[in-house]
Amino acid sequence: MLKLALRRMAAILPTLFVIISLSFAIIRLAPGGPFDQEETLSPAVRANLERSYGLNEPLGVQYLRYLGGLLHGDFGPSLTQRDFSVGELIARGLPLSATLGLAAIGVALLAGLPLGIAAAVWRSRGMDLSVAACAALGIALPSFVVGPLLALVFGVHLRWLPVGGFEAGAPRFLVLPVLTLALPVAAYLARLMRASLLEVLRAPYMRSARARGIGATRLLWRHALRPALLPVVSYLGPAAAFVITGSLVVEEVFGLPGSGRFLVQGAINRDYPLVMGMVIVYGALTLILNLLADLAYGWLDPGTRRD
Amino acid sequence: MTEALLLQGRWWNAAGRRFRHNGLACTALALLTLLMLAALLGPWLSHWRFDSLDWQHLGQPPGGGGHWLGTDRLGRDLLVRTLYGLRLSLLVGLLASSVSLVIGVSWGALAGFSGGRVDGWMMRFVDVMYALPYLFVVIILTTLFPRGSLTVLLVALGAVGWLTTARIVRAQTLALKQREFIDAARVSGVSGAGILRRHVVPNVLGPVVVYATLVVPQMILAESFLSFLGLGVQEPQASLGSLVYGGAQEMESAPWMLLVPASVLVLLLLCLNLLGDGLRDAFDPRDS
Numbered sequence: 090m091l092k093l094a095l096r097r098m099a100a101i102l103p104t105l106f107v108i109i110s111l112s113f114a115i116i117r118l119a120p121g122g123p124f125d126q127e128e129t130l131s132p133a134v135r136a137n138l139e140r141s142y143g144l145n146e147p148l149g150v151q152y153l154r155y156l157g158g159l160l161h162g163d164f165g166p167s168l169t170q171r172d173f174s175v176g177e178l179i180a181r182g183l184p185l186s187a188t189l190g191l192a193a194i195g196v197a198l199l200a201g202l203p204l205g206i207a208a209a210v211w212r213s214r215g216m217d218l219s220v221a222a223c224a225a226l227g228i229a230l231p232s233f234v235v236g237p238l239l240a241l242v243f244g245v246h247l248r249w250l251p252v253g254g255f256e257a258g259a260p261r262f263l264v265l266p267v268l269t270l271a272l273p274v275a276a277y278l279a280r281l282m283r284a285s286l287l288e289v290l291r292a293p294y295m296r297s298a299r300a301r302g303i304g305a306t307r308l309l310w311r312h313a314l315r316p317a318l319l320p321v322v323s324y325l326g327p328a329a330a331f332v333i334t335g336s337l338v339v340e341e342v343f344g345l346p347g348s349g350r351f352l353v354q355g356a357i358n359r360d361y362p363l364v365m366g367m368v369i370v371y372g373a374l375t376l377i378l379n380l381l382a383d384l385a386y387g388w389l390d391p392g393t394r395r396d
Numbered sequence: 397m398t399e400a401l402l403l404q405g406r407w408w409n410a411a412g413r414r415f416r417h418n419g420l421a422c423t424a425l426a427l428l429t430l431l432m433l434a435a436l437l438g439p440w441l442s443h444w445r446f447d448s449l450d451w452q453h454l455g456q457p458p459g460g461g462g463h464w465l466g467t468d469r470l471g472r473d474l475l476v477r478t479l480y481g482l483r484l485s486l487l488v489g490l491l492a493s494s495v496s497l498v499i500g501v502s503w504g505a506l507a508g509f510s511g512g513r514v515d516g517w518m519m520r521f522v523d524v525m526y527a528l529p530y531l532f533v534v535i536i537l538t539t540l541f542p543r544g545s546l547t548v549l550l551v552a553l554g555a556v557g558w559l560t561t562a563r564i565v566r567a568q569t570l571a572l573k574q575r576e577f578i579d580a581a582r583v584s585g586v587s588g589a590g591i592l593r594r595h596v597v598p599n600v601l602g603p604v605v606v607y608a609t610l611v612v613p614q615m616i617l618a619e620s621f622l623s624f625l626g627l628g629v630q631e632p633q634a635s636l637g638s639l640v641y642g643g644a645q646e647m648e649s650a651p652w653m654l655l656v657p658a659s660v661l662v663l664l665l666l667c668l669n670l671l672g673d674g675l676r677d678a679f680d681p682r683d684s
Binding site for chain 2: 112229330338371372376
């Protein structure tokens with residue numbers, strides 16, 4: 090188990106290195122520079138600007154310098170928000186984005202798993218249909234539709250919650266964004282949990298446990314739940330990627346000052362260091378969350394633990 | 397040979413029968429056909445164009461002034477714009493899926509057929525790409541070119557959506573490589589490229605096409621996502637995503653601007669997903 094964990098952790102670094110190199114190559118080879126929009130710049134000023142940001146040097150030198158900076162936690166200066174470094178910008182937005190994402194996954198687990206278990210235990214045609222319908226809708230309703238709809242109902246019509254914006258220390262601003270992100274994940278988790286629990290309950294070893302006279306409650310909690318959780322845990326990695334991507338839209342819809350908007354703004358303004366910083370930070374986050382999901386899987390699955 | 401054809405025919409018949417017994421999937425197919433017809437013919441039948449302005453009816457609620465579903469702030473007919481956006485979303489979805497299919501089939505077949513180290517590196521690349529949220533890569537790719545170009549959108553979406561296809565094709569190719577007719581072709585002197593083109597690719601297409609029906613809604617969703625963020629289709633063009641964005645800006649005073657494109661988008665995605673699931677169940681009954 091420990092060996093597996095170490096091996097998986099060691100595999101993250103080369104992946105991250107490839108991600109950094111690829112995004113560096115793609116972004117630097119792109120036509121159009123960060124100073125294209127300010128057309129009034131005279132050639133001399135432009136050359137000065139490019140020199141002060143080191144953009145005039147050969148690509149190889151820029152690449153090595155960037156990698157060196159990364160090793161010291163330096164993502165370079167932002168080209169469009171000139172008073173800030175990329176690191177400062179991301180560090181300012183990331184806590185809010187992380188809260189949003191973690192809360193969404195937590196809510197999805199708290200809502201999705203009990204629903205899925207209930208649907209598997211009290212099986213009926215009505216229940217089957219409603220689980221299938223909820224899951225189909227949850228997958229077909231994109232977050233950029235759910236978000237505005239929730240804001241329309243709970244913000245504009247009922248006036249229970251703010252439509253958008255954020256004030257530090259006021260969790261009511263986060264209710265709708267978290268719900269928007271959590272709904273599709275919860276729907277998928279419920280469907281997954283139900284299907285896998287049903288399969289486990291049908292397994293031969295469950296029948297023999299029943300034959301030995303183990304009660305239904307004990308059977309469910311002590312014997313069925315743990316193996317049934319395996320597919321759910323392996324979905325947590327993709328779910329994390331989904332929530333991270335979805336947070337881009339949710340922060341836009343609800344006007345939250347998280348870090349997701351920097352990726353979009355950076356992409357529109359050709360702010361290379363900002364886009365790279367975001368891709369690296371969010372890419373690393375995805376990789377780490379995937380690793381955690383894998384480790385949880387290994388811990389739950391006796392087959393991998395024995396290796 | 398005739399026996400094989402007969403078996404193949406029976407397989408198709410059985411799949412068709414299973415599909416027809418799936419009421420949900422059939423309904424989805426019917427609705428989808430209606431949506432496609434509306435998208436193709438609707439904008440052409442109306443006397444409003446997607447970008448024509450009606451100065452007498454700015455921000456008109458549904459039903460008034462000869463606009464069935466109302467107008468937006470600039471007086472553009474919302475029904476026509478939504479149908480126009482639907483057309484664009486469908487077009488992007490289908491074309492981007494084709495792009496990803498071509499890349500995925502070539503990549504997977506080449507990797508599986510080459511085997512050894514080439515296979516290892518090609519699939520390692522796929523693993524690395526898998527680790528990234530794919531919309532990040534699409535966002536990076538859209539920054540490379542002038543914004544709003546359809547070609548860029550197609551290439552960017554297609555360039556990232558092929559990963560699962562490549563994995564499926566590679567697995568199929570590995571299985572095919574063991575078969576006698578490949579050996580026979582090799583012995584009779586057919587080149588590697590020839591075997592790939594004549595014997596491998598046609599044989600893996602079946603499962604891939606069934607999977608592709610589930611790629612189309614993913615592509616439409618991704619395109620709408622980008623257009624919503626302002627990185628995709630640009631004004632005055634409209635896609636369902638950019639219309640939803642426009643509606644979300646106005647929802648406090650004019651909720652129909654949000655509700656009309658949003659419900660069309662959800663209906664479209666729902667139908668495509670149900671159709672894809674139905675096809676997969678019909679052609680691959682082991683799964684269900």
